[in-house]
Amino acid sequence: MIAMVALSEHGERSRAWLQSRLWSDRPAAQGSASLRQELSRLRRGIGSRHLVTVSDRVMLRDVRVDVLDMVEPGSVAASFIAAEVPELLEGLEIRDEEFEDWLRLERSHWSERIEALASREEPPGAHADPPAAPRVPAAARAGAHAAILVPRRPTLGIMPCIVRSERPQLTTIGEMICDLAAKMALENGYFGVFDFRDLSGSFSGLPSEAGNPVDGPDLLLSVRLSEIGAMLEIALALRAVGTNRVVWTQSYAAEASEESLLSAGKIPEFVNQAIEASELWLSRNSEDEKHCAARLTLSAAHRAFCLGNMDLALAQSQLEAAFDLDGSVVQLGWLAFLECVRVGEGHPQQSKSSIERVRMLTAKALQEDRGNSLTLALLGHANAFVLRDYAVAEDLVAESLRINPHRAAGWDARAMLNFYTGDLEDGYLAAQRARALGRFSPYAFWYEASCGIGASMVGRHAEAIRHGSLVLAQRPDFKPMIRHMLASFALQGEMAEAQKLYRHWQVLEEDISIAKLRDAGYPLPNPDSIAMIERGLIRAGVALAPA
Template sequence: MSETALPIRISVLGPLHAEGGNGSVLTPKGAKNQALLALLALAPEMTRPRRWLEDKLWSQFGPEQASANLRQALSKLRGALGPFADILQADRASVALDRARVRVDLIEDGPPLDARVELLEGLDARDPEFEEWLRMERADLQARIARAAPREAKGILISCSTASHGATTDESDLMAEILANQIGENIGEQIRAWRQANDPDFPAELPPADLSVTCDILASEGGHTVFVKGIHLPSGRILYSKLQKVRHLEDVLTSEQQVAKLVFEAADCIIGKLPQVLDSARPESRATALSRLSMYRMFSFERDALREAYTLLRQAHELDGNGIYLAWSSMVRMIQLMELLEDDRDALREEAIALNYRAIEDSEDNPLVHALISKVRGTAQRDAYGAFDLAETAVDRNPASAFAWKSLAEAHMMKGDLAAAFDASARGRAIARNSPFRQWWDMGHCIIAIACNRAQEAIEAGEAAARSAPLSRPAHRHLLALYALDGQLDKAQATAVKLAKIEPGFTLDQIVNDESYPVRTLRRNGLLEPIRALL
C-alpha cells in the first residue's frame, strides 16, 4: 500500500491538527481553511451541502461572493493536503471527505476523560454562524463527557421551614411552614429536587441539605408581613429574600394572588441562581443550567433559538431523565408548529404528541408537566376537553403556578368560555409579573384579550411583550393589527417596518391575505381589514 493510500488523522480535541499516514503535517494555514476542514470532519457522514458551508463561514457575504470564497478555500485546502488531496471530494452541490481514509480522534476514540479539553481550541473563523455552531458542538461534547462518567441524578435536597424567633403564634408558624413548602414544591416541579423532612427527633440522621427555604410571618399594621429567604447552605449564599405584606393568614391557604406571586417568584429566582452555586459535576446541576438557558432561547420565538432550545433540552434529559424536559421539548415543537418556522409541520406535530405522552409517563404527578402538555393536547390533538382536564388538574394541584393558570386560560378559550379565559390569563400574568420570561404570559394575554374584543387590554399586553422581547414576531404581528384597528396608523406603519426587519420576507399583503399566516385569532375576529389602509 502506498503512503498516500493510508488514512490521515484529524485531531479536533485541542487545537486542530491534521497528519498524513506517513507522519507529514497536513494542517492547513488560515482560520477559514481550518474551520472548513473541521466542519467536514465533524459532519454526519463527513459531508455537507455547499450552501451550508457557505452559510457557516461567510454568512455576512452575498451568495456569489460566499460561493467564490468557498471555491478558494477548497483550493487552499487541497494544496495543504498535498498528496492526500484526493480525500477531499466536491461536486456542484456538496463537499465531503473520504470516510474510508479519514480518522477523527473524537469519533474514533470517543470523548476525552478530562472535561477541560476544548474542542477546536483557539479556532476563530470570525463568523457568527461558525461561532454558534462551535458553541453548540462544545456544549454537546461536554454533555458527552458527563455521560461517559455518569453520576446518578439524586436530586437537590431542600429544607423548608419557618425561621420563627419566638415572637409569632402557632398559627403564623404553621402558615410560614406551609408557605416555605409551597416554594419547595414549585422548585421541585421545574428541576429534580426533594423537600427534606425536618424531624427534630432525628437531626443527625438527615443528610445535609443543598438549600434552605425559610419563612417568617409577623403581625403588622393592616395584616401580616412575610419574610422569605432562600439560602445555598454549603456556601451560605442568599439566593432570594423578600418582605411581602399579606392581609390575612388564610391567604396562604387559598394561594391569594400576592401570595402565589411570591411563591412563583421565589422558586423562579432560586432556580435561576442554582447553576452558579451547585457542583457543576452533578447531573441535576448541569441539567438545570441547560434547561434554564433553553427557556431564554425558547421564549425569544426565533427560529434558530428554538432549534437550540430543543437541543439544550435533549441534553438536559440525557443528563437527568426528568420528564419535565420532555414536556418543555414538546412545547418547543408546538411553538415551531404554530409559528410556521419549519417546513415539515406534520413531523413537528407527531413529535410534539410523542413527547407529550413520554412526559406524562415519566412525570405523571408533576403539575407543571400537566400544564405544559395541556397545550399540546388541545392544539396538536384537537382535544379541548382533554386539555381542560389537564389544565384544571395543574391549577388544582398548584394554584401558585403561572404556567398552570396560562394553560387553564387557553383551555377555557378552546372551549369557548372567553370570560373565564380572560380571568385565568390575567391571574397567570399577575403571578408571573416579575418573571424573566413574562413575555410568554403577556403575549398569551394579548391574544385572549383580542378574542374577547378588548382591544385596549390587548394593546397593553402586546406592548409589554414587545418590551420584554424586542425581536418577538408574535408581539409585533398582533400590535400591527391592533394599532391599525385603533386608528394609530403611524404606529402600525412603524411596527410593519420593524417586523420586516426581524421576519425575512414579511409583507403587509401576507398578513392580510395569507390564510396560513399565524394570526388566527385576529383573522377569526375580522380584525385584519384595517391593515389594508397601509397597503
C-alpha cells in the same frame, strides 16, 4: 464584545458589565459613549435580529456558539480535544486589565471543562444534533441502567417556619407557604427537596439513595411570619449552605387577617418569586458536573423563550441530553413546548414533524408520570395549539390546575385554550391570573403576551397596546404579539403606529397577506382573531382584502 456576550450563561450581558471590562480605564461617560458606538457598528454588521439591546441588556439571539456546543455533555468534543487543546479566544488581545482578568478566568474554566470531557468514556457522537424525526431519549429506553448514571440534582432545604405571634392560624399559613415552595421546586424539576420541619435541623445522618450518601442541601429556604399590631409581615430568605450567605430575601406586609391574606393571592406570587430566585442562583452558581441535568434543563427552558430556530434546536439537544441523564417528565413537557414555539413563530417545514413529536411526547410523558402540574400544563398547551385536540387539552389543563392552582404556566395554558375555543372573556381573566403568578419569571413576557392577545380579542385595545409594548421591549420579534398589537393600534385609530409595526412585521415574515392569514396552517388563535387582524390591516391601509 460578541465573544463576551456569547460565552455568558444565557447569551446576554449588561451594558455596565461590558463597559467595566472593555473601557475600565476611561471616565464613565466616555466609556458609555464608546459602548454605544461599538454596539451600533456591530448591529450594522451582523443585524439587529441577532444582536439585540433591550434596556440595559445586550443579547445574542438565534445564533449558535461553537464553544458552548463542544462543552455540552455528550457532545462530539471528545474527538476534537484528543489532539492539542486550543486556547480559548486565541489571539484576542484587548489592552484592558479588567478584560484580561476575565479572559484568564474564562480560559481556566474552559480548560477544566475540556479536561473533564476528555476523561469521559462516552463515545464521540453519542448525542449528536437530534434528527428531524421524533425519537425517544435514551433514558426512556435504558430502563434501570440509566438510573446508575444520574448525577444528583441540586437540593433545596425547607427550614422550620418561625412564627412570632400567639395565633395558631398563622402557623398554618406558614406551613402552607413551606408546602407550596416544596411543591413548586419539585415540579419544576431543577431541585430535589429536603424538609427539615420535622427534624432537629442538623444535616448529619441523612439517609442514602441507592447506597450512596446524600449530601446536605445547597440552598436553605426560611419562612418567618411576624405580627406587628394590625399588620402581618411575611419574610422569605434563601441562604447558601456552607457560606451561610443570603442570596435572596424579600418581605411582604399585609393586614393581619387570615382571610384577607389568603384571598389576596399574594402568597403564591411571593412563593413563585422565591423559587425563581433559587433557579437564578442555580444558573449562576451550581457545579457543572454535579448538577448537569438540572443546568441543561434550565438552560434549555431559557433558550426556548429566545424564539430563534437555532436556539430551539440547541434547547432540544439539551433537553434530550438531560432526559438521558435523569429521565424527568418535565423535560418531555418542555420538548413539547418547543414545538409550540416553532409553529407559533412560523419556522419552515415544522408543521408535520411538530404534530408527530407532540403526540409521541404526550404519550410518553403520561405513561411515565401524570402528577406533575408543569408537565401537564406544557402538554396541554401543545395539544391545543399544535394538534388542535381541544378535548385532550382540556383534560390536561384541568388536571394541571387541580394539582397546583398556583402555577402560572397552568393558567396560561387555560387562557390560550379558552382563546382557541372562543371563550374570550374567561381566557382573558385566566391570562391575567397567569401574569400575576409569573410576574417574577424570566419568561414573564410570555404571560404578558397572553394578556395582550386576550385584550385585543375582547376589544380592550388600549390594554392590548400596553401589554404589547412591554412584550416587544423584551422580545421585539415576537410575531404573535406584533400581529395583535398592530390590529389594536389600527382599531384605536393610531394609524402611524400600526403602519410602523406592519413594516417591522414585513421584515420578519415575507408575503404578508390576508389570504395567508386565512390559511388553515397559519398560527392564529381562532377565526375571531383572524377577522380582527384583517380589519386592522385594512383600516391601516397596509393590506387589501382579497377580491
